[in-house]
Amino acid sequence: MSNEWADWLSRNGTRQFHLARKAGWNAFVQAAGREPLRRLDRGALARLSPVERADYDEARTVWNANLPTIRTSQLVRSYSIMDQVVASSRRDGDRLRGSVVIDSPAGVGKTTIATRYARDFHRRIYEREGALTDEGHQRLPVAFIPLSAGVTLKGLNTKILEFYGHPGAQRASTTALGSLAVDCVLSCQTRMIVIDELHFIDFKHRNGMEVSNHLKWLANEMPVTFVYVGMELEAKRFFDEGLLPDQSTYAQTSRRATRCPVSPFDISSDSHYQAWNYLLRAFEEHIVLADARPGMLTELANELFRRTQGFLVSLTNIIDRACWIAIATGTERIDETVLAAVTVDNAGERAASRR
């Protein structure tokens, strides 16, 4: 039997986007936001039938687990750097474009920043130029390529072809793969390529150097802005291409790439503390629990910071787990007792136990 909440779930359930394939990326770009979920107070909760209650709790769990993307100051600043680099990408095709490098520790929101920015970019071009190119190819303004451990030159090209669904992805030789990848990018008129998890390339190793040189070659061949995303890229010598210090002035990457650092939140000054509170308030407004109220999270600002050290990944985990506990135990709000019952990720727990 269907009810309001089961219907909501059928339209707004958990979505699987496979961003590394064009179909999945397109679905992500085109996805509409979830329909808002109604908050019921305790009286209304008590009047639900057991089936309705189970559906409502499931709907709330989906809703609470998908916190909105907040325009944090880190995000706004990164967008502005990317806007500047993209502005110069209007250079004619024979001139080299710059690239952006989002470089920071894990779990601060790098992938979120890059994918959201690329999604908006994709939508704008689609709206202006339509779904097909003049030659009748599918227009794909953005390609998203996440790397995996120990990636080689061949692996990189294969991943690019897989994104475009090119049938040659598994067969062609390494050199042929490279030109096929360029063909895909040109025929679909891709303008931005996001390469995520770039830290999987070891720039000091021969394989890594090959990949790094190939990325430079691709940047020369294609009228595309590259957005590189990874951890500790400066330390991993991405910018100086693994060259020895006395040769590193020859590194082209350093001159072409604009670094965009993203930091975790900190609460050491008033303005930082305010930013942390702004974030908590935005999450607080989203959460659907019967006894949720303004101040529910901001009053726990210090404790939430202690538990998460300002890392968005740990914060979103602790909040959606706390929501789940609040529903399962009938507490219907987040307070210190609920937080104490939540286990977060390993790094968060270890760091919190030292404070």
Ligand SMILES: Nc1ncnc2c1ncn2[C@@H]1O[C@H](COP(=O)(O)OP(=O)(O)O)[C@@H](O)[C@H]1O
């Ligand atoms: N601006 C944001 N607003 C809300 N949640 C965010 C934001 N940025 C990141 N997150 C949350 O933090 C988690 C980790 O972010 P992610 O972008 O994967 O980090 P990274 O790529 O740096 O490891 C995401 O799953 C997302 O839920």
Ligand SMILES: [Mg+2]
């Ligand atoms: Mg990431």
